[in-house]
Amino acid sequence: YDLTQPPSLSVSPGQTARITCSGDALSKQYSYWYQQKPGQAPVLVIYEDAKRPSGIPERFSGSSSGTTVTLTISGVQAEDEADYYCQSADNSGSYFFGTGTTVTVL
Amino acid sequence: EVQLVESGGGLVQPGGSLRLSCEASGFPFSRFWMHWVRQAPGQGLVWVSRIESDGSSTNFADSVKGRFTLSRDNAKNTVFLHMNSLRVEDTAVYYCVRAARTSDAFDIWGQGTTVTVSS
Numbered sequence: 645y646d647l648t649q650p651p652s653l654s655v656s657p658g659q660t661a662r663i664t665c666s667g668d669a670l671s672k673q674y675s676y677w678y679q680q681k682p683g684q685a686p687v688l689v690i691y692e693d694a695k696r697p698s699g700i701p702e703r704f705s706g707s708s709s710g711t712t713v714t715l716t717i718s719g720v721q722a723e724d725e726a727d728y729y730c731q732s733a734d735n736s737g738s739y740f741f742g743t744g745t746t747v748t749v750l
Numbered sequence: 751e752v753q754l755v756e757s758g759g760g761l762v763q764p765g766g767s768l769r770l771s772c773e774a775s776g777f778p779f780s781r782f783w784m785h786w787v788r789q790a791p792g793q794g795l796v797w798v799s800r801i802e803s804d805g806s807s808t809n810f811a812d813s814v815k816g817r818f819t820l821s822r823d824n825a826k827n828t829v830f831l832h833m834n835s836l837r838v839e840d841t842a843v844y845y846c847v848r849a850a851r852t853s854d855a856f857d858i859w860g861q862g863t864t865v866t867v868s869s
Contacts (some may be wrong), residue, residue, distance in 0.1 A: 673854075674853065674854060676853075676854065676855045676856070678795070678856070680795075685845055685859040685860065685861055685862055686795065686856075686859055687828075687859070688855055688856060688857050691850065691853055691855035691857075692853055692855070697855075698856065698865070729794065729795050731795075731797075731831075731854075731856070732854070733854040736809075737800070737807075737809040738797070738809060739785070739797040739800070739854065740793075740797065741787075741794060741795040741796065741797065744792055744794040750828065
């Protein structure tokens, strides 16, 4: 199934970035978020809609409402410039990623 | 240190075969489901396949079903992706990924191995 994200987002340092991910299945399944910097493997930053893995800064948070989930980066820093992907799964054992959002810190 | 190290990537002609390996360390490998995720040049992430902890069950994306198989050797802490009938569109970086034990999160990623399918 499709998980739709905005292609890009620009934000100034210290401001708040909100990245949305939309898809019908998100109302029934958990969402996950990954950060990927150029030339590096992705890193899990949010799991089960709103939980933060150990080692991930508190400025990263997640929320869910109906068929849309949101990754929020509060007080954006230059090091947060990266691609961000949402992800979910279905009941048949298949997994899906969103289209990805490139966050640029101005 | 928890680590996944992929190997086996390279250049192969269309219709050819390749076997990717992923060696795990730093955690009880036999307790975890493992996945492969790929990323074509300049493109997004795409889930490819997964194998349950004891190897009894696998699942594949429609784009590779019937061409790719997945196996694991828990004694050697290694998972294998067998890729047959390769197509140009299979060109990508292939990541080995560990699934968290209690959720569908992909919590540990390898650095990836590059597969190029070209004549």
